[in-house]
Amino acid sequence: MKNMKSIGLTLLTAFVGGAVAIGAYKLFEDKSIGNLSLDERQKVYFANNPSKLVSSTGSLDFTAAAAAVSPGVVHVRTTYNRSASSRQGGGDPFGDMFEDFFGRRMRPQSNTPSMGKGSGVIVTDDGYIMTNNHVVDNADKIEVILTDKRVLQAKVIGKDKNTDLALIKVEASNLPVVKLGNSDDVKVGEWVLAVGYPLTLESTVTAGIVSAKARQIGILAQDNVDPNNYDPQNPPVNSSIESFIQTDAVINRGNSGGALVNTNGELIGINSAIASQSGVYEGYGFAIPVNLAKKVMDDFIKFGEVKRGFIGxxxxxxxxxxxxxxxxxxxxxxxxxxxxxxxxxxxxxxxxxxxxxxxxxxxxxxxxxxxxxxxxxxxxxxxxxxxxxxxxxxxxxxxxxxxxxxKGSSENSVAAAEVLNNLGATFAPLKDAQKKKYGISSGVEVTSVAAGKLFDIYEVPKGTIITSINGRGVNNVDQVNAALSASKGNMISIQGISPDGGQFRFTFPIKQ
Structure with a gap:
């Protein structure tokens, strides 16, 4: 009797499983594959190609996840002509900083086309590949090299400087796919793998943990203005989104656009940047959360551009x-x-x-x-x-x-507040005693400086007194905002007194 019950339960389980599979198939059979979101397309793909992976965190054995993900992470090779190379940073006094942060290529200024490299993640079996905007931006030619050594030409479907994301496409079928995860479920301290093509190496897997979530480092705000198309009379509002997953898994130049995955082999982020003074790994890497990436990629496929909603x-x-x-x-x-x-x-x-x-x-x-x-x-x-x-x-x-x-009548206020956010500083009005001490009639004191923001990058410390911004005296935050609104040519001029009593005046570029 027990055997009969066991057989009956097994048959019932099989029947229910089959019904669920048939139901999932029926859900999608009448829907054109081109109208499905990435999540829906992946559900169809993995319904037919079920994953056998389970989390290997307990035993610290990452072999299953690495084996499942590596075939779906590709080498992205780009070619630039001379003029494109110039647009990529030639003549930019802060180009080296961007090189270090993003792992970009130093391109010699010559008539010989320059080359770049990065990584990408295959997310559909017919050739859609996620990568970084800075990997493919201004490239004249994009090639994708698969792990089986095939070289395929790729075209850009969409790219977005605000998130540093891009979607490219190769003409192929039955490609290996990396399964999309849920970055909202990521926990600080959990094990992750970074997969990509760093330095001059082939496919490489490194391991680490999630060090932090929702990390802002200020890099997209600085790198989000085209100096050749900047209109000082109509400065752009900062629409960059930085909410990086921070990891100590080793990431180097060439890893940009590659995969950050959990121990189930699920994509949780697109590797994008490193914090480094030398240009190579120094302990901290940053990845764009996959939940944001999925939405941006779906927009590229459906609309050809990113559709952003604003609170205002x-x-x-x-x-x-x-x-x-x-x-x-x-x-x-x-x-x-x-x-x-x-x-x-x-x-x-x-x-x-x-x-x-x-x-x-x-x-x-x-x-x-x-x-x-x-x-x-x-x-x-x-x-x-x-x-x-x-x-x-x-x-x-x-x-x-x-x-x-x-936009509209509040645009200048919006721009000023965004600049203030990018500066990463808070201010307090000076007391009369402080003004008398330094012999000044106006000024605000810098009361805090956020790591990775512009004041931190340009070494403006806490305790600094700012007497004027863009030639205007400032005594409170409202006046700081008004002065920031007067920034022209994407430049801000600051005059003041350093904590050691020395006077300074300097001008630097800033995203408005």
């Missing part, structure tokens, strides 16, 4: 110093500095001085978290924002608007 606010991430400066009790959350007239937030009733606490019921306490999660949405999508106002939490329903709706 500028904000500052609260900390104890800024809270004291703003005279608010909260030290966590996002302080709304301004709203865009006619934007989603203003239309819903959100005001300056509100403190954003939650997005769709989940905590959104850092600018990186909020920007990444909104970055996955499109104009017309509905979200709820919970803000703290007058000591009480209030929830507002918003309908996101497109980029054009985020």
């Amino acid at each position: 606010v500028t904000f500052q991430e609260l900390n104890s110093d800024l809270a004291k400066q703003l005279n608010v009790k909260e030290i966590t959350g996002l302080y709304v500095s301004s709203t865009v007239e006619g934007g989603a937030a203003a239309t819903a009733g959100i005001k300056k001085g509100d403190i954003i606490k939650k997005l769709n019921g989940e905590n959104a306490l850092t600018s990186a978290e909020l920007q990444e999660r909104i970055g996955r949405m499109r104009p017309g999508d509905k979200v709820s924002l919970t803000v703290l106002r007058d000591g009480s939490l209030k929830t507002f329903e918003l309908t996101l608007k497109g980029a054009e709706a985020s």
Whole structure:
């Protein structure tokens, strides 16, 4: 009798499993494959090619994950003519910094075409490949070298400087596919693998852990302006999204565009940058979360461009110093500095001085978290924002608007607030005693400097006194914002007194 029950249970399980498979097939059979999202296409692919991987974290054996992922990570080889090489950074005084951060190639200025290299991740069996924008930007020729040594020509489907993502396509079939994971489920401390083509090496796998999530390093904000097409009368609003997964898995030049995967062999990020003074690995690498990448890639396939939804606010991430400066009790959350007239937030009733606490019921306490999660949405999508106002939490329903709706009479305010965010500093008015001590009539003190932001990069320390910005005296944050709005030619001029008492004046480029 027990055997009969066992046989019956086995048959029932098989029947249910078969029914689920048939149901999944029926779900997609009437839907054109070209209209499916990447997630849906992958569900079809892995329904027919089920993964046998299980997490190997317990035994610290990464062989199964490495074997499953490596065939789907490709070498991307690019060729540039001389003029393209110049656009890639020739003559840029900060080019070396970008080379170190992004692992780019130093291209000699000659008539000989220069070469570049990076990595890419195959996400569909018919040849869609995720990579970085900076790997393929301005390339005259793109080749993809598979692990079986085949060399295929690739074309760009879409690229986006705001996220440093690109989608390229090769004409092929039955290619090995890397399974998409869920970057929201990634935990700090979990084991990950980085797969790519670093330096002059072939396919390489390194292991490490997730060191941090939602990390902003300020690199996209600096590298997101085309100096040849910059209009100082209409400066662009900073729309870059930085919410990197930080890892200590070894990443070097050439790894850009490669895979960061978990121990189940699932893609959780696209490797993009390293923090380095030498240009080679020094302990920290950064990957774009796959959930953001999936949305951007789907936009490329469906629309040919990225469709971004905007809340229509500028904000500052609260900390104890800024809270004291703003005279608010909260030290966590996002302080709304301004709203865009006619934007989603203003239309819903959100005001300056509100403190954003939650997005769709989940905590959104850092600018990186909020920007990444909104970055996955499109104009017309509905979200709820919970803000703290007058000591009480209030929830507002918003309908996101497109980029054009985020412009208008508040554009200068938006641009100034974005510049202030990129500077990575907070300011406090000087006391009369300080002004008397230094013999100055105006000034604000730098009360904090965020790591990786522009003040940190240009070594403007805490305690510095800023007397003028763009030739305008500043005594408070409002005046700082007004002075930043006067920046021209993507340059900012700052004059002040260093903590040791020395006077300084310098000008540097900044994303507005």
